[in-house]
Amino acid sequence: MRITNNMVTNSILGELQQLETQQSSLQTEVSSGLAVTQPSDNPSAFGQVVQLEGQSNETAQFNKNASQALDLANASYSGLDSLQQIYDRASQLGALGNGTMGNASSATYADELDQLIQQAVQVANTKLNSTYIYAGTAVDKPPFTTTTNSSGQIGSVAYVGNLQQASIALSPTSGVSASTSGATNQGIADFINNMISLRSALSAGDTTAISTASASIASSDDLITSAVAENGAIQTRIQADQTQQQAYATELNSLISGDTNADLSQTIVKLNQAQVAYQASLQTAASVMHLSLLNYINLQ
Amino acid sequence: MSGLFSILGSAATALDAQSQAISVASNNIANVNNPEYSKEVASYKTLGSIYTPQGPQSMGITVNVEQERSAVLDQMVQQEASLTSGLTAQQNILQQAQSALGENITNSSTSSSSVSSVSTSGLSAAIDDFFNAFQALAANPTDSGQVQTVVQQAGVLTDRFQEVDQNLSQVQAAAESEAGSDVDSANQLLKQVAQLNKQIAAQESGNPGSALALRDQRQGALEKLAALIPISVKEDSTGMDQVSTTDTSGNSVALVSGVTVTNPLSYAAGAVSAGSTALGLSSGSIQGELSAGSGAVQSLRTSLDNLANQIVTSVNGAYNPSATAGGNFFLADGTTAGAISVDPNLTASTLVAGTGSAGDNSIATAVAKVADKAFSTVGGDLIDGTIGSFYGTVVSDIGQALDTVNTQVTDQTAVQTTVVNQRQSVSGVSVDEEMSNLMSYQRAFQASSEVFQVVDTLLANLVNSLGTVGG
Numbered sequence: 001m002r003i004t005n006n007m008v009t010n011s012i013l014g015e016l017q018q019l020e021t022q023q024s025s026l027q028t029e030v031s032s033g034l035a036v037t038q039p040s041d042n043p044s045a046f047g048q049v050v051q052l053e054g055q056s057n058e059t060a061q062f063n064k065n066a067s068q069a070l071d072l073a074n075a076s077y078s079g080l081d082s083l084q085q086i087y088d089r090a091s092q093l094g095a096l097g098n099g100t101m102g103n104a105s106s107a108t109y110a111d112e113l114d115q116l117i118q119q120a121v122q123v124a125n126t127k128l129n130s131t132y133i134y135a136g137t138a139v140d141k142p143p144f145t146t147t148t149n150s151s152g153q154i155g156s157v158a159y160v161g162n163l164q165q166a167s168i169a170l171s172p173t174s175g176v177s178a179s180t181s182g183a184t185n186q187g188i189a190d191f192i193n194n195m196i197s198l199r200s201a202l203s204a205g206d207t208t209a210i211s212t213a214s215a216s217i218a219s220s221d222d223l224i225t226s227a228v229a230e231n232g233a234i235q236t237r238i239q240a241d242q243t244q245q246q247a248y249a250t251e252l253n254s255l256i257s258g259d260t261n262a263d264l265s266q267t268i269v270k271l272n273q274a275q276v277a278y279q280a281s282l283q284t285a286a287s288v289m290h291l292s293l294l295n296y297i298n299l300q
Numbered sequence: 301m302s303g304l305f306s307i308l309g310s311a312a313t314a315l316d317a318q319s320q321a322i323s324v325a326s327n328n329i330a331n332v333n334n335p336e337y338s339k340e341v342a343s344y345k346t347l348g349s350i351y352t353p354q355g356p357q358s359m360g361i362t363v364n365v366e367q368e369r370s371a372v373l374d375q376m377v378q379q380e381a382s383l384t385s386g387l388t389a390q391q392n393i394l395q396q397a398q399s400a401l402g403e404n405i406t407n408s409s410t411s412s413s414s415v416s417s418v419s420t421s422g423l424s425a426a427i428d429d430f431f432n433a434f435q436a437l438a439a440n441p442t443d444s445g446q447v448q449t450v451v452q453q454a455g456v457l458t459d460r461f462q463e464v465d466q467n468l469s470q471v472q473a474a475a476e477s478e479a480g481s482d483v484d485s486a487n488q489l490l491k492q493v494a495q496l497n498k499q500i501a502a503q504e505s506g507n508p509g510s511a512l513a514l515r516d517q518r519q520g521a522l523e524k525l526a527a528l529i530p531i532s533v534k535e536d537s538t539g540m541d542q543v544s545t546t547d548t549s550g551n552s553v554a555l556v557s558g559v560t561v562t563n564p565l566s567y568a569a570g571a572v573s574a575g576s577t578a579l580g581l582s583s584g585s586i587q588g589e590l591s592a593g594s595g596a597v598q599s600l601r602t603s604l605d606n607l608a609n610q611i612v613t614s615v616n617g618a619y620n621p622s623a624t625a626g627g628n629f630f631l632a633d634g635t636t637a638g639a640i641s642v643d644p645n646l647t648a649s650t651l652v653a654g655t656g657s658a659g660d661n662s663i664a665t666a667v668a669k670v671a672d673k674a675f676s677t678v679g680g681d682l683i684d685g686t687i688g689s690f691y692g693t694v695v696s697d698i699g700q701a702l703d704t705v706n707t708q709v710t711d712q713t714a715v716q717t718t719v720v721n722q723r724q725s726v727s728g729v730s731v732d733e734e735m736s737n738l739m740s741y742q743r744a745f746q747a748s749s750e751v752f753q754v755v756d757t758l759l760a761n762l763v764n765s766l767g768t769v770g771g
Contacts (some may be wrong), residue, residue, distance in 0.1 A: 004339075004728030005332050007396060007721050029466045034588070039398055039699025040706060046767050049405060049695025050424045054688035057425075058671065065439040131442050131659060137444055139659035165653040166654070168439045172672035260405050284611055293732040 003013045012285040026271040035262040045259040052259070061244050062170055069168045069178040073238065075128040076180050076282060077231045080188060080224055083188065084121045086116050087221045090195050094214035097202045106210075110202035117154050120192045121146055124157075134185045135161035144189060157264040159189035167281040178234055180227055187223035194220050212241045304755050304762075306357050311751040313360025317344060317606040320363045320746035325738045328729045336520035338367045338727040340512060342741075367512050372521055373723040375533065378526035379715040382583040384526035387709045389588030393475045393701040397597045400467035402460075403695050424691055426460040427611075429453045431671035431687075437665035441653035450664075451648050454629070458640045461608050465637035468601050470714075475593035476570065482528050482586045483567040489525040490561045492544065493518060497540035504539045509541070529553065529565070529572070529584040536760060548580035570594060596701040603694045604637040606682040612640055613682075618666035629667070703726075 029035055039046040093109045093116075124134055135143035138161045149155030163182025165176035190234045194216040201209035321342035331337035345365060347359035402422035433453040436448045496518040503511040518541060525531055525543070532552070534542045541554040553574045554562045570590055572579045581587035601658035612630040619629040630641045654660025671688065675681035683690040 001727045002728075002730065004724050004727045006335060007724040009333075010721060011726070024304060032407055034405060034407055039695050040394075040702035041402070041699075043696040043699035043703050046403070046405070046699050049694040050403070050692035051689050054424060054428050057432055058430040058435070059548060061435045064436065068439040083670065129440070129443065135659065137654070137657035137659035137661075139657070162657055164657065164660065166438075166441065166659050167665065168661075169665060169668065172669070183501075225349075274483050280606040293735040297735060 008288060010282070013291070015235070015281050016278070016285070017282055019274055021272065023274045024276060026187060026267055026274055029262040029267045030264065030271060033262055034260050034262065035267075042259075046222070049256055049259050052252050052256045054247060056256065058172075059249045063245045063249070065168050066170055066238050066245065069170070069176050070235065070238045071287065072128060072168075072178040073231055073235045075126065075133050076178065077178075077235070079123050079126045079133065080180070080228045080231060083120060083191065083224050083227075084221070084228065086120050086123070087191070087224065089216065090116055090198065090217055090297060091214060091221075093202070094198055094210055094217065096208055098210045098214070106202045110199045110295045113160040113199045113202060114153055115201065117195050120188075121154060121157060123186050124192065126288065128296075130159070134180055134188060135184050136185060137166050137290045138162045143185060144192070152277065153199075154192075154196065157189050159186050161185055170238070171245075174241075176238060176241075178232075180231070184223060184227040184230075187220055187226060191217065191220040191224060239261045242260065302372070303354055304353075304758055307751065307755050309312075310360035311345065311748050311755070313362065314748040314751075315392055315745060317361045317363045318741050318748060320365070321741045322738065324363075324365055325734045325741060329731065329738075330730045332734075334516075336516050336523075337518055337729065338363055338369045338512075339729050340738075341368055343579050346483055355509065356377050361598045365512070366509070368727050369515070369519075370726050371535070373719070373726060374612045376719045377716075377723055378523055378531065378533065379583075380650065380719045381523050382526040382530045382714070383586040384709070384712050384716045386583040389478075389585040389711050390592040391702070391705045391709050393592035394596055394698070396471045396474070396677050397468060397592075397600060398678040398698055398702055400699060401464060401600070401695065402467075423460050423464055424688070424695070425646035427671075427687060427691060430457040431668055434664050435671075436659040437653050438668050441661040441664060444648070444689060445653050447653070449646050451642070451646070452508075454642045454646075456613075458634075458642055460631075461604070461637045461640045463599065465604060465695065467605075470637070471602075472593045472597055475589040475597070476481075479572070479586045479589040480567045481704065482589070483565045483572060484551075486525055486565050486586070487561070489521050489528070490556055490564065491680060492521045493525065493541060493543060494556050494561050496521065496558050497556070501538045501540050501559070508539055511681055512664060515539075526586060528586055530582055531569075537745065543575065546580055547574075549579045550580065553577050575648070576606060596673055600694065600698050603638065603697070604688075605635075607690060607694065608640040609635040609672075610682040611687065614670045614675075615667055618670055619663055621666075635704075648739050686747070701752040 020183075028037070036042045036045050036049070085221075089290045093113050094167035097106045121144055125142045126133055132141070132143050135141075141160070143157050143159060143161030147155045147161050148160075161182070165179055165181060166175035167177050169175045193226060194213060198210065198213035198217060201213045316706050317678050321344075324340050324342040327431070328339055338611045342363045344361050346361050349356045349358045351357075368410065401426060406421065430450075430453045433450045434447070435452050437443070438720065447692055450572060462724060491714065498512055498516045500511040500518065509515075521534055522541065522543070529545055531545050533542075536542060538558075538560070540558045542554065542558070544554045547553050554564065554567075555574060563577065565579075567586075570593075572581060572586055572590075581590070609682055612632070612635050616628045616632060620627040626643075626645045629646060631643050633640075633643045634640045653664040654662045672685055675683050677684050685693070738749050
């Protein structure tokens with residue numbers, strides 16, 4: 001084949017251009033650590049990453065939801081726990097009141113019970129992040145309202161929340177209701193009302209009424225005890241869910257990395273090869289372009 | 301003594317011939333870097349001889365100058381130039397479309413973990429953030445901060461949709477305007493070819509193939525034209541090129557006949573016509589621009605419209621299940637990527653997370669669930685798969701289109717380089733060759749000059765010394 005000057009420059013420029021492009025893309029890969037940065041770099045991997053990234057973001061949100069649910073479950077638990085302690089003391093007072101003779105000492109118990117009743121109402125109206133936690137979904141107003149009797153004490157308690165529960169999503173398909181159920185909330189009101197009955201019985205020194213009221217308190221406490229057990233189950237479930245989500249998030253991240261990350265050792269070897277080729281190309285170009293018959297003939 | 305004088309005559313033609321050959325070499329060297337130039341060759345021809353009483357006498361020599369040009373290779377270069385520029389134009393537009401979409405993967409390290417993770421940006425991030433904001437609102441329906449976030453993310457989502465759509469429509473508009481200006485350039489080139497045909501015919505009358513520089517120019521113009529539209533070229537007996545292209549059914553349409561542009565090109569509404577005939581372009585930058593704009597870019601826009609429409613319809617359905625007037629989340633009429641917007645009635649104070657009680661999260665949960673719903677066009681939806689997977693396919697489609705064209709451009713450039721080199725091998729100038737020619741022409745010139753010297757000496761001897769014996 002006859003080789004002409006334009007062919008030499010064309011092919012040298014073409015080669016150099018190609019090697020420079022190759023070097024530049026390999027260099028970008030090494031410096032960013034990513035083999036895919038634009039959709040056209042690897043269309044199917046990029047499409048995959050968009051989806052995985054979406055799932056990863058969603059999982060992160062579910063994880064936040066789970067923390068939120070756990071906070072709520074914890075708050076519910078500590079309230080229920082306080083009510084349990086109140087119950088312990090109230091049942092003691094009931095037993096003591098039943099055993100003592102004389103209005104004076106049972107009136108003292110009634111006074112203490114009155115304090116416990118006020119405390120129970122306060123606990124029942126607990127707020128978390130400015131929402132009432134024992135209110136069903138009517139979280140914006142106090143769920144337990146009280147009436148005051150002639151002696152200025154709490155005369156009765158009514159539950160004015162609702163029986164619904166908000167479910168917090170923990171995955172695309174499952175959710176958890178971290179707050180207490182409507183029945184439990186109603187049970188709290190019953191518990192307090194039973195304490196009020198006990199207080200009246202203690203004030204009156206009526207041992208029959210004290211026995212009845214004590215039995216009622218015990219049965220309404222059963223409901224609170226089972227709510228505490230339920231709460232424990234919910235917390236366990238949320239924690240298990242969080243662990244699973246973290247594992248899933250790690251797996252998603254490794255899938256995304258697998259699709260996008262550059263194999264550094266391979267890329268660096270390729271980059272070195274491209275550099276060697278580029279140098280060789282430059283060197284031969286310099287010597288080939290420099291030489292011609294003109295270097296050797298002397299026309300006279 | 302007529303012999304000596306006739307030697308002078310033939311030596312004079314030799315000097316003439318050598319200097320003409322030197323001029324050819326000089327012209328070749330001058331054009332060594334001109335890609336349009338075809339190497340010229342000086343070929344010697346004797347002027348014949350006549351019979352005289354002294355025997356046969358040579359009339360000397362003359363030089364013919366010819367171009368080393370191959371019509372087949374010229375045609376191949378034109379075709380390949382046409383294919384390359386068509387693909388390059390597509391590549392350029394798809395590259396712009398991909399940038400307009402704004403999706404790329406970056407390496408980011410989050411503050412919570414030291415491990416670097418990758419994340420995508422653009423519309424995909426906006427869609428994720430929007431549905432996650434609803435998910436967060438569902439977990440905390442009374443949090444006014446969360447309500448604000450939902451309204452904000454909805455604004456980001458609609459803005460991003462509109463922005464991407466506007467960018468893509470600008471890419472399309474730019475492609476169309478480039479096609480329009482390419483048509484103008486093609487018309488100029490057609491005029492130039494017709495003009496050059498006229499000049500070549502005039503200059504070559506009686507001496508075919510002699511208008512060398514004009515032919516180089518015409519070939520250059522034809523190659524520029526081929527880069528714009530596919531052409532086929534046929535030279536007639538007068539040396540004029542007949543240029544034609546093909547219509548939509550593959551029939552030939554004349555563009556230049558002899559000295560006239562028979563059918564000037566025009567561009568309207570995405571189609572190119574020659575005269576009144578619509579053209580079926582298969583290569584060239586005009587075809588590349590039009591096909592990328594109306595093909596991959598348009599289908600990307602259509603997919604985004606469908607996605608926007610599905611989001612508007614499904615979110616409104618979940619947010620306003622009873623279709624109460626004025627109770628929509630997104631404006632019900634804004635069902636394209638360019639028109640999607642939050643309903644004007646919706647503000648942070650009117651946004652609801654549920655029905656009835658403050659703590660109810662049924663609506664927020666329903667909207668958040670739209671992100672995980674699998675749609676199906678068979679079932680009457682606008683998209684297939686979940687919103688995230690559909691968008692992943694959309695992004696991967698445009699990436700695939702660009703990736704394919706990138707590969708095609710690389711392959712086609714290699715083919716074009718081969719063909720161009722093949723032609724250069726025939727028509728190109730080699731400095732080494734010209735220098736060696738120059739040297740032989742110079743030596744021949746010097747030798748012919750020596751002949752003059754010899755004859756001059758002989759004549760001087762003859763004139764001055766003959767008959768002066770003893771004088």
